[in-house]
Amino acid sequence: MSLRAKINESLKEAMKSRDKERLSTLRLMNAAIKDMDISLRGEGKEEGASEADVLQILSKMVKQRQESAKTYEEGGRLDLAEGELKEITVIEDFLPRKLSDDEITAAIDAVVAEVGASSIRDMGKVMGGLKAKYTGQMDFGQVGGMVKARLNQ
Template structure:
């Protein structure tokens, strides 16, 4: 479903002559093709939307890190280019949970698995990723889980 949205966005960007959006969409499609090639030899292939969301989340993380590095290096024009790509990539991701919704999900899972200390963080993170991996930024969730278990 998300893959079809990306492909139709490519056609739309071509017709509109939007070169920046087209370049970003082509980057997404290239990463998806790379991931498809990797999965050819896999024993179990996850659902297509799971694969696409995973690729998009990795791309978002890379862009955010690049933006920070460019801003620290005084390269605002490159940071702006990365930000434009980030906006396009995020437009295809499912709506992310807010911080309060994430905390509520963490509390529910914490109670469910009986987590009481930081030693149980792995259990909570595994269940959180399984249930909400596509709608939660797992790097931010990690900090929230650690805080909830401290």
Template sequence: MSLRDRILSDLKDAMRTKDSTRVSTLRLIQAAIKDRDIAARAEDRCEGCDLPEIQAILQKLLKQREESAETYENAGRLDLAERERAEAEIVSSYLPEPMKPAEIAEAAQTVVSELDAGGLKDMGRCMAALKERYTGRMDFAKAGKEVKTLLQGQA
């Protein structure tokens, strides 16, 4: 079962059980994917967006939910922060297991050595390679810090 099919199936189940938070979150995910499909068709990719693009969409939605929850918490709106965290949990259930910090460090080291990166000027190439290989699993903010540290050590 593809990720799209799983989301649709889960949406139907949530509608049957009247789980309003799950229904609204899954509809939000579907809307974001459909929006990206429309953009892909405009680029002459009739099949729509592929799995890595869907995973990138989910990561973006997850990050938005986490940032919103933090903002609400700082503003003293714990009810809204709790709702955002519940939505983040639903979104994260469709992403693969996130990489641990040690795995991120190892992947960064591998990419830096494979690309024979020699300094900060190669940061973009390294990050592009990581995004190509680990979309949906890696926290690229942490990976960027790791790559930068490695490249600064070589400069």
């Protein structure tokens, strides 16, 4: 079952169970996916968003909510921060399992070997390879530093 179908199925279940918080988050996810479909159709890609595009959208949504929650906590609005964190848990239900630090290191080593990276100049190739294979499974902001350290060895 595709990710899009899982989201739609969960949306129906949330409607039936009258789970308002989950339902609103699922609707936001669906809207973001449909926005991507529309923009891709404008570029001539009639098939719309692929699975990788959907994973990228969901990862971006999680990151946005993490930043918002942090801002709300700093501003003393714990109620709003809690709402953002609840949305994160709903979105993360559809993302693949996050990789551990050891798994991330192994993935970096594998991609470095695959693309034949030897210096920091090859960082773009390595990051591109990681994004192609591991979208939604790692935080690329954190991984960037790890790749840089690996290539500087």
